Amino acid sequence: MEAALEALRSYGLAASLIAPFAGAALVALAPGVRFAWVVACVAAIATAALTLAVSVQHLFGHANTDAAASLQTDGASLFLTPVLAWCAALILIAAIKFQQEAIDRATPLVFALVLATSGGWSLALHARDWVTLLVGVEIGALAAVALAALSSERDRGGLHGALRLFSMGAVASALMLIGTAMIARGAGVDALADLPMAFVRMPALVAAGAVLVVLALAMRAALAPLHAWGGALFGRGGDLAVLVVGVIACVGAVSVLLRIASYVLPAPALGETTAFTLAAIGVASVVIGSVQAAGAVSVRRLGFYAGAAQAGCILLAAALGSPAGYSAALILTFGMAVAALAFFAGAAAAPGERPYAMEAIDGLGRRAPLAGAAMAAAALSFMGAPLTIGFLGRWQLMEASVGADWWWAASAGIAASLAGVFFGGRLIERLYFRRIVAVAAPVGAWRFSLGPALVVGIVCVALAVAPEVLLRAAGLAGADLAGVAP
Amino acid sequence: MSAELALACVLGAPILQAALVMLLPRPPGLRDLLHMLGAFIAAAGAFVLVGAAGEQSQARVVAAHPLPNMDLAFSVSPLGALAAALICGLGALHAVHNVGLARASGAKTPARLMALTGLANAGAAGVALSDNLLSMFIAYQVVVMAAFPLVALDREEEGRAASRRFLSTLLLASMGLLLPAIVWTHGLAGAFDFAPGGALVGRVDSITANGLLVLFVLGFAGAATPPVHGWISAASGASYSGLPTLYAIAVLPSGCIGILKVAAFVFGPVLADARIAALVLIALAGVGMCAAALVALARQDLRERMAYSCMAQSLAVVTGALLASPAGIFAAVLQVVALSCAAATLMMALASVAVVTERHSADAFAGLGRLMPWTFASFGLAAASMIGLPPFSGAWAKLWLITASASAGMVWAAVLIAVAATLTFMHLGPLAANAFASRAPADAFKHPDGASFWLVAPVFLGALATLWLLVMADPLANFLSPTWTPEP
Numbered sequence: 001m002e003a004a005l006e007a008l009r010s011y012g013l014a015a016s017l018i019a020p021f022a023g024a025a026l027v028a029l030a031p032g033v034r035f036a037w038v039v040a041c042v043a044a045i046a047t048a049a050l051t052l053a054v055s056v057q058h059l060f061g062h063a064n065t066d067a068a069a070s071l072q073t074d075g076a077s078l079f080l081t082p083v084l085a086w087c088a089a090l091i092l093i094a095a096i097k098f099q100q101e102a103i104d105r106a107t108p109l110v111f112a113l114v115l116a117t118s119g120g121w122s123l124a125l126h127a128r129d130w131v132t133l134l135v136g137v138e139i140g141a142l143a144a145v146a147l148a149a150l151s152s153e154r155d156r157g158g159l160h161g162a163l164r165l166f167s168m169g170a171v172a173s174a175l176m177l178i179g180t181a182m183i184a185r186g187a188g189v190d191a192l193a194d195l196p197m198a199f200v201r202m203p204a205l206v207a208a209g210a211v212l213v214v215l216a217l218a219m220r221a222a223l224a225p226l227h228a229w230g231g232a233l234f235g236r237g238g239d240l241a242v243l244v245v246g247v248i249a250c251v252g253a254v255s256v257l258l259r260i261a262s263y264v265l266p267a268p269a270l271g272e273t274t275a276f277t278l279a280a281i282g283v284a285s286v287v288i289g290s291v292q293a294a295g296a297v298s299v300r301r302l303g304f305y306a307g308a309a310q311a312g313c314i315l316l317a318a319a320l321g322s323p324a325g326y327s328a329a330l331i332l333t334f335g336m337a338v339a340a341l342a343f344f345a346g347a348a349a350a351p352g353e354r355p356y357a358m359e360a361i362d363g364l365g366r367r368a369p370l371a372g373a374a375m376a377a378a379a380l381s382f383m384g385a386p387l388t389i390g391f392l393g394r395w396q397l398m399e400a401s402v403g404a405d406w407w408w409a410a411s412a413g414i415a416a417s418l419a420g421v422f423f424g425g426r427l428i429e430r431l432y433f434r435r436i437v438a439v440a441a442p443v444g445a446w447r448f449s450l451g452p453a454l455v456v457g458i459v460c461v462a463l464a465v466a467p468e469v470l471l472r473a474a475g476l477a478g479a480d481l482a483g484v485a486p
Numbered sequence: 487m488s489a490e491l492a493l494a495c496v497l498g499a500p501i502l503q504a505a506l507v508m509l510l511p512r513p514p515g516l517r518d519l520l521h522m523l524g525a526f527i528a529a530a531g532a533f534v535l536v537g538a539a540g541e542q543s544q545a546r547v548v549a550a551h552p553l554p555n556m557d558l559a560f561s562v563s564p565l566g567a568l569a570a571a572l573i574c575g576l577g578a579l580h581a582v583h584n585v586g587l588a589r590a591s592g593a594k595t596p597a598r599l600m601a602l603t604g605l606a607n608a609g610a611a612g613v614a615l616s617d618n619l620l621s622m623f624i625a626y627q628v629v630v631m632a633a634f635p636l637v638a639l640d641r642e643e644e645g646r647a648a649s650r651r652f653l654s655t656l657l658l659a660s661m662g663l664l665l666p667a668i669v670w671t672h673g674l675a676g677a678f679d680f681a682p683g684g685a686l687v688g689r690v691d692s693i694t695a696n697g698l699l700v701l702f703v704l705g706f707a708g709a710a711t712p713p714v715h716g717w718i719s720a721a722s723g724a725s726y727s728g729l730p731t732l733y734a735i736a737v738l739p740s741g742c743i744g745i746l747k748v749a750a751f752v753f754g755p756v757l758a759d760a761r762i763a764a765l766v767l768i769a770l771a772g773v774g775m776c777a778a779a780l781v782a783l784a785r786q787d788l789r790e791r792m793a794y795s796c797m798a799q800s801l802a803v804v805t806g807a808l809l810a811s812p813a814g815i816f817a818a819v820l821q822v823v824a825l826s827c828a829a830a831t832l833m834m835a836l837a838s839v840a841v842v843t844e845r846h847s848a849d850a851f852a853g854l855g856r857l858m859p860w861t862f863a864s865f866g867l868a869a870a871s872m873i874g875l876p877p878f879s880g881a882w883a884k885l886w887l888i889t890a891s892a893s894a895g896m897v898w899a900a901v902l903i904a905v906a907a908t909l910t911f912m913h914l915g916p917l918a919a920n921a922f923a924s925r926a927p928a929d930a931f932k933h934p935d936g937a938s939f940w941l942v943a944p945v946f947l948g949a950l951a952t953l954w955l956l957v958m959a960d961p962l963a964n965f966l967s968p969t970w971t972p973e974p
Binding site for chain 2: 384385387392395411414417422426464467
C-alpha cells in the first residue's frame with residue numbers, strides 16, 4: 001500500500017497525462033470496433049481514476065508536486081482535470097451508442113480522438129511553460145475538429161460545423177501564438193509561475209499579448225460573441241461531436257483560461273488590463289448567450305448558448321482575482337461541465353429524423369424518463385435554480401462580487417438566472433407538458449450505455465444539496481490559484 | 487410525536503406521497519389512498535407543531551447544507567406552525583376532494599395532479615416553517631415549480647401559454663427581486679437568519695430599508711401585489727382541481743406568508759424607517775384590491791371571478807403586513823387564515839358544481855342551491871367570510887385591518903379596505919343568494935347521482951373552518967404574540 005502510494009506520488013501525474021495518449025494509440029490500432037471501445041473505456045476510466053487520486057492527494061494531502069520538467073500542478077489543474085477526465089470516460093462509455101448506426105473503419109479512430117481531446121486539454125492544464133500549454137491546447141482542439149468531422153460525416157451541416165470549428169481554431173491558434181510570443185518577449189520568462197514575479201520590461205506589449213491569449217481561449221471556449229463556429233456544429237453535428245466539443249473542449253478551454261488568468265492577474269503590469277478584458281468578455285457572454293438561448297430553435301444550440309452564458313459567469317468570477325472569485329469560478333466550471341454532460345447526453349436520446357429540433361424533445365420526459373430528468377436537471381442548473389450546482393456557483397459568484405464591491409458582476413449573475421427562466425421553463429414545458437410528436441426509431445440495447453452519463457450528470461447537478469467536499473476542494477484550489485495559504 | 491418528527495412529517499409526507507403516487511398510479515384505489523394518507527399525515531404533523539409552538543418548544547430540522555455557514559433548515563414558530571396547520575389542514579380536505587373529483591370527472595392525469603398538489607403544499611409549508619431567508623427562498627421556488635404544471639394540466643396550447651406566463655412572472659420576480667433582496671440583507675445582517683424583532687434592526691439606513699422593502703414585497707409575486715400580479719389571470723384557466731392549490735392553499739398563501747415573515751422577522755421596527763416605500767406599496771395594494779374586486783365583478787367565468795376575488799383578499803394581507811405595527815401583523819395573519827379557508831371552500835365548491843353540472847358561468851348558478859344544498863350552503867358561508875360578514879373569519883380580519891390602518895394614521899387605507907369588501911359583496915353575494923332564491927333548473931345534473939360524498943364533505947368542512955376565528959381570535963393573539971415581541 002505504502003509502495004503504491006509512493007508510486008502514485010512519484011509518477012501519478014505523469015502517468016495520468018500519458019494514459020490517454022497511450023490509450024488513444026492502442027485504440028487506433030485495435031482490431032474490431034467493440035474491442036477498441038472496450039480499450040478506450042478502460043484507458044479513460046484509468047486516466048480518470050489516476051487524475052482523481054493525484055488531485056485528492058495534492059489538494060487534501062498536501063503532497064509535494066514531483067512532476068516532469070514541463071509539468072506543474074496548481075489549483076485549476078488539480079480541481080478541473082479530474083472533471084474533464086471523468087466526463088471523457090462517461091462520454092466514451094456512451095460513444096458506442098452513437099457509433100452503432102455507422103460502424104466503419106474510422107470508428108476506432110473516433111474513440112481515440114475522444115481520448116486525445118481530453119488528454120490535450122489535461123496537458124494544457126498541467127503545463128509549466130507557454131510552449132507546453134500551446135501544444136496541449138492544439139492537441140485538444142485539433143482532435144476535437146477531427147472528431148467533429150468524423151462523427152458528422154452523414155450531414156453536410158455537421159461537416160460545415162467542423163470546418164467552422166477548424167477555421168476559428170486556426171485564428172485562435174494564431175492569436176495565441178502571437179500572444180504567448182509577446183508575453184515571453186516582454187516579460188522575459190517562459191514559465192507561467194514566474195510571470196507574477198517577473199520584471200516586465202515592455203508592459204504594453206505583455207498586456208497586449210495577454211489580451212490576445214485571453215481572446216484566443218475565449219474563442220475556443222465558445223464565449224459570446226466569439227462563438228460563431230458553434231451554431232452549425234451544435235445545430236447539425238453528430239451527437240458524439242456535440243458531447244465532446246460541448247463538454248470537454250469548451251470546458252477545457254475555460255479551465256485553461258481560468259488557469260492563465262490566475263498567473264496573469266497578479267502581475268503588476270498586466271492585472272488591470274486582463275481583468276478588464278475578462279470582465280468585458282464575461283458580461284458580453286452572459287448577455288448574448290442568454291438572449292440566444294432564450295430564442296434558440298434547436299435544442300442543442302440552446303444548450304450551447306446556455307453554456308456560453310455560464311462561461312461568462314466563470315470569466316466574471318475569475319476577473320475578481322480573489323480566492324473567493326477563483327473558488328466561485330471553479331464551482332461554476334464544474335457546474336458547466338456536469339450540466340452540459342447531462343444536457344447533451346439527454347438530448348442525444350431525442351428521437352425522430354430531426355433530433356436537433358425543439359419538437360424532438362416534446363414529451364421526452366415520458367418517453368425516456370432518465371434522459372428527460374437529466375435535461376431538466378441541466379436546465380435548472382443553467383437557470384441557477386436552488387439546490388442545483390448552478391445555484392451554488394452563482395451564489396458564490398455573487399458573494400465574491402459583493403465582497404469586492406463589484407455589484408454589476410453580481411447583477412450579471414442574476415441577469416443570467418433571469419434569462420435562464422425563459423429557456424429553462426420552455427425546455428421543461430416541452431419535456432413534460434407536450435404530446436410526443438417525433439417518431440422514435442427502433443433502438444438497440446446499446447442505448448443503455450448512455451445511462452452512466454445521465455445518472456452522473458443528474459447526481460452532480462444535485463451535489464449542491466450537500467456540497468461540503470466540493471466547496472472544500474474549491475476553496476483549497478481557489479486559495480492556491482490566488483497564491484494564498486489555505 | 488416529537489416536534490422534530492412532526493416537522494419532518496409536515497415537509498416529508500407530501501413529497502413521499504407525490505413520489506409514491508407517481509410510482510403507483512394504478513390501481514386507482516391505492517393511488518387515492520396514498521394521496522389522502524400523505525395529506526393527513528402532514529396535517530396531523532402540522533397540528534402537533536401548533537401544540538409544540540404553544541408550549542414554546544424549540545424544534546429544528548436541517549435538510550441540507552447548500553452553502554457554507556447556511557443550512558436548509560426548518561423550525562417551529564407560532565406564525566409558521568399556524569400557517570403550516572392551515573396549509574396542511576386545507577391540503578387534507580383538498581386531497582379528499584381531489585379523489586372525488588378524479589372519480590367524477592374521469593380526469594386524464596390524476597396521479598400527476600395529486601403529486602403536484604402534494605409538492606406545492608410541501609413547498610408552501612416549507613415557506614411557513616423556514617428557519618432563514620434562503621430556506622424560505624428555496625421552499626418558495628419549490629411552490630412555483632410544482633404549481634406551474636398545474637396551470638397547463640389537461641389543457642392544450644392556451645394552457646401552455648398560460649403556464650409560461652405564470653412561471654415567468656413568479657420566477658422572474660423571485661430571481662430578479664427576491665434573490666437580490668436576500669443577498670443584500672445577507673450583506674447587511676451578515677446572516678440569513680430570521681430574528682424575532684427584526685434581523686435588520688440597527689443595521690440599515692432609511693434609503694436601504696425602503697429599497698429592500700420594495701424588493702421583498704414585489705419579489706414575493708405570489709402575493710400578487712401590482713405590477714407583479716400577471717399570474718393571477720394566467721392561472722385562472724387552470725383545471726378546477728388545481729385552483730385551490732393555486733389560489734387558496736399554496737401559491738397565493740405562500741406569497742402572503744413570505745411577506746409576513748419578512749415584515750415580522752427581517753424588518754420589525756425597521757419598517758418605520760421604510761415609511762415611503764411602505765406607503766407607496768400600501769397605496770398600490772389598496773388600489774389594486776379595489777381594482778381586482780371590480781374586475782371580478784365584471785367576469786362571468788367563475789374561475790376568473792374567484793381568481794380576482796382572491797387577489798383582492800391577498801392584497802389586504804400585504805396592507806396589514808406593511809402597517810408596521812403588531813395589530814397590522816395580527817390582522818394580516820387573520821386575513822391569511824380567512825382567505826385560505828374561504829377561498830379553498832369556494833374553489834372546491836365551484837369544482838364540485840362544474841363536474842356534476844358542467845356549469846362554469848355566474849349566470850348559470852341560479853337555483854342550483856336547491857339541488858346541491860350542502861355544497862351551496864358551504865359556498866354561501868365561505869362567500870360571507872370572504873366578504874367580511876360577521877361572525878365569519880373574514881369579519882375579524884377586516885375589522886382588525888381597518889382598526890390597525892386607522893391607528894397607523896392611514897384612514898384612506900381603511901377606506902380602501904372597506905370599499906374592496908363592498909365590491910367583494912357585490913360579486914359574491916348575489917351569486918350565493920341566486921343559487922337559493924331562483925327556481926331550480928331542470929336537468930341540471932350531468933351525473934345522475936349528483937355530487938358524491940367525496941365532493942361534498944371537504945367543501946362542508948372547509949366552510950366550517952371559516953367559523954373558527956369566532957371563538958379563537960383572542961387565544962390566537964396570545965399564541966402569535968412572540969411574532970411581534972422580541973426575545974429578551
